[in-house]
Amino acid sequence: MNDYSNQRGHISAQFSRELEGVQSELLNMGGLVESQIEKAVDATLEGDSFLAEEAIDLDTEVNAFERSIDEQCARILALRQPAAGDLRLVLAVIKVTTDLERIGDEAVKIGRQAILLSEGGAHDETGIKVRSIAMQVNTMLKSALDSFARLHTEGALSVILTEDDIDEAYLDAREWLVEFVEDQPDTLRASMSYLWILKSLERVGDHAANIAEQVIYLTRGLDVRHLDSAKVRDLVS
């Protein structure tokens, strides 16, 4: 091996480490927003305003991850000029970071509504709806991040297919809640809090689906955004 290829090998190993570094930081960020959402939902269900504050406070850390990951991606693009799969990975990381940051924002919104609910008006009936959708959304987010970590197309596809279920469950819960308020108008303010929480959970589901779309971009080179889920299944299967 001559000096040049030796140096190339060295640079390339270093480059691989950088790519792995940014990927693993992204997954840490994913783990963080997952726990942020969990805390915010638990705070809602348990009427625990301290836990809600914890979820809200985590956002500083989430934002710092976003800045750091974007910076690393810009540095890799400037210094390493990645091509093909490596370039796609960096571009996917840039997109996914944005989605994770916005999931963090939704956790903050849920936390704020949890604090309002902890001050009075919480009702178990709606809590049950929130719990059920939150569980589905959490599973979806975990699967999306897992499919990103393992570059697993089928996992990503199943996340995309789940989005329709979440949307349906969300619309059902929303309709249920409107009828609940029509029956019991004095629950309006608390019901509004639940409504915002449900809305935030639905948004988290959207972001999880966006992450899964990036996985398919990485593994198949396909841009499946804005396609309906049946079409994505046909393309990917």
Next chain:
Amino acid sequence: MNDYSNQRGHISAQFSRELEGVQSELLNMGGLVESQIEKAVDATLEGDSFLAEEAIDLDTEVNAFERSIDEQCARILALRQPAAGDLRLVLAVIKVTTDLERIGDEAVKIGRQAILLSEGGAHDETGIKVRSIAMQVNTMLKSALDSFARLHTEGALSVILTEDDIDEAYLDAREWLVEFVEDQPDTLRASMSYLWILKSLERVGDHAANIAEQVIYLTRGLDVRHLDSAKVRDLVS
């Protein structure tokens, strides 16, 4: 001039054209979502479900822009390996496209609620609130796109400073609407539609501020996301 520098000059002129091309496509996309939001809001205020459908249908075009711009950015990164300011521009375009696409999504949501309202229950009192916030948000979006087109730091800063006003106006309108429903419980369903429309407008304001933050990244090299607006003013002025 030797052959090499001639060729370099040629490549560089071609590269400049590509960068300008993607920038101008982004601004066209911006113009499109601007008119999409305007149509959706007019549809709400005039109870015009055809206009609402038009706003909704425009989304296909918005999505096509997103795919095309992202593809061009990936191609530029792969083939031109831009550095420094050019790289920042491409990265900013990637971020801004995402925001514009999501503004398009909000226009669709407003359009859907406009259709519901056109079927009955619209009330002028809330229409006035919607109109006032929509006008502020439209101005904000136009200014954000304009500051991007002209790489104008002060314009971008003023957009970021406006976001707080929009948030305040939105929260006021939301509170006003809850009190309105408490007074007149039979307006609940229509009021919910207005609430979603107001929420969408507030999100458009957030996205406009995100675009303005990218302008400051481009002109000053500063990442001002997640800073409060007073801090941004101190940094930029």
